Amino acid sequence: MTRILPVSGPEDPAIAEAAGLLRAGGLVAFPTETVYGLGADGLNPKAVARIYAAKGRPATNPVILHVADAASAQALVSRWSPEAQMLAERFWPGPLTLVLPASDTVPSIVRAGGPSVALRCPAHPVALALIRATGRPLAAPSANRSQHLSPTLAQHVASSLGEAVDLILDGGPTEAGLESTILDLSSGRPCVLRPGPIPPADLEVLVGPVDLWTGAVQAGDRQAAPGMAERHYAPRARLQLVAPGSGLRETLGETSGSVAYVALGTLPPLPPGVRGILLPLDADMVGARLYALLHELDDAGCERIFMERPPEDEAWLAVRDRLRRASAKERP
Numbered sequence: 420m421t422r423i424l425p426v427s428g429p430e431d432p433a434i435a436e437a438a439g440l441l442r443a444g445g446l447v448a449f450p451t452e453t454v455y456g457l458g459a460d461g462l463n464p465k466a467v468a469r470i471y472a473a474k475g476r477p478a479t480n481p482v483i484l485h486v487a488d489a490a491s492a493q494a495l496v497s498r499w500s501p502e503a504q505m506l507a508e509r510f511w512p513g514p515l516t517l518v519l520p521a522s523d524t525v526p527s528i529v530r531a532g533g534p535s536v537a538l539r540c541p542a543h544p545v546a547l548a549l550i551r552a553t554g555r556p557l558a559a560p561s562a563n564r565s566q567h568l569s570p571t572l573a574q575h576v577a578s579s580l581g582e583a584v585d586l587i588l589d590g591g592p593t594e595a596g597l598e599s600t601i602l603d604l605s606s607g608r609p610c611v612l613r614p615g616p617i618p619p620a621d622l623e624v625l626v627g628p629v630d631l632w633t634g635a636v637q638a639g640d641r642q643a644a645p646g647m648a649e650r651h652y653a654p655r656a657r658l659q660l661v662a663p664g665s666g667l668r669e670t671l672g673e674t675s676g677s678v679a680y681v682a683l684g685t686l687p688p689l690p691p692g693v694r695g696i697l698l699p700l701d702a703d704m705v706g707a708r709l710y711a712l713l714h715e716l717d718d719a720g721c722e723r724i725f726m727e728r729p730p731e732d733e734a735w736l737a738v739r740d741r742l743r744r745a746s747a748k749e750r751p
């Protein structure tokens with residue numbers, strides 16, 4: 420059985436033990452304010468290689484380095500721009516990842532062979548204490564098998580990665596529930612590569628207009644415009660987005676097996692046998708709850724999930740992005 424240690428806060432002795440494992444090249448899953456991360460010493464290529472193996476992550480998909488402060492980030496880049504400084508001052512610690520030109524100290528495997536490195540200072544007290552105790556930047560992608568749902572509970576990590584991880588620090592449910600906003604500052608105009616808890620408008624206040632990356636990378640491409648395989652963040656159940664309330668009986672009536680309907684704001688009357696789930700019409704609350712809900716439905720053996728399409732405004736950008744990927748068709 421994978422070892423899971425409860426951790427009560429930054430002073431917990433479990434953190435020193437975890438730091439020892441990390442310095443020795445081990446893998447430790449730990450809570451952040453977004454989702455659980457699968458941590459390794461970010462300056463040790465062999466340890467980082469274990470992350471790729473444990474996740475089944477393609478070598479073309481680079482990993483984010485987690486640092487304790489902006490000074491540690493500066494040591495990992497070849498140019499720390501005034502934009503990076505402003506954004507770090509305003510949003511770190513927090514769910515913002517900055518992509519910057521890498522310095523030679525960053526192993527090639529962390530960058531997936533590319534010229535840039537992604538950096539973030541997480542806001543969770545346990546994550547910060549662990550980075551400090553280890554004394555290294557921690558490579559830490561989400562602690563799940565590649566293309567599967569991100570973990571928002573220690574138990575999700577255990578069931579996705581099992582023995583592949585040396586230790587899981589259990590800090591309870593994560594708060595934001597969706598992965599960080601990724602902003603590329605490495606070339607030209609700033610570009611959001613992955614929407615997340617910090618909306619583009621909040622970034623634009625500081626750095627002017629930002630682009631929003633909308634493509635999807637093809638299998639085999641280095642994910643310089645990253646992490647963005649079309650299908651990602653997906654539950655086992657088939658997820659389909661539907662217009663609220665329209666033609667429900669027709670759509671749901673023809674399905675068989677175990678079916679759930681996820682409504683936003685109000686739950687419409689549902690055909691018998693369909694499990695109804697009501698989420699508030701609030702983007703942050705849905706973001707915080709989404710992965711845990713999809714995990715629950717998977718664990719309950721649900722085969723099909725119909726979920727109401729969220730509103731089109733910017734507040735829902737990150738939730739819409741994850742739902743689009745979670746409902747994308749599997750590539751053959």
Ligand code: AMP
Pocket residue numbers: 480481482483518529530533535536537559560561598601612613642643644645646647
């Ligand atoms: P996760 O598995 O949720 O931690 O995903 C990490 C994300 O950061 C992935 O989408 C990566 O492709 C992206 N990323 C990491 N490093 C870089 C980089 N150097 N340039 C662009 N994107 C990056």
Ligand code: MG
Pocket residue numbers: 560561569
């Ligand atoms: Mg991930």
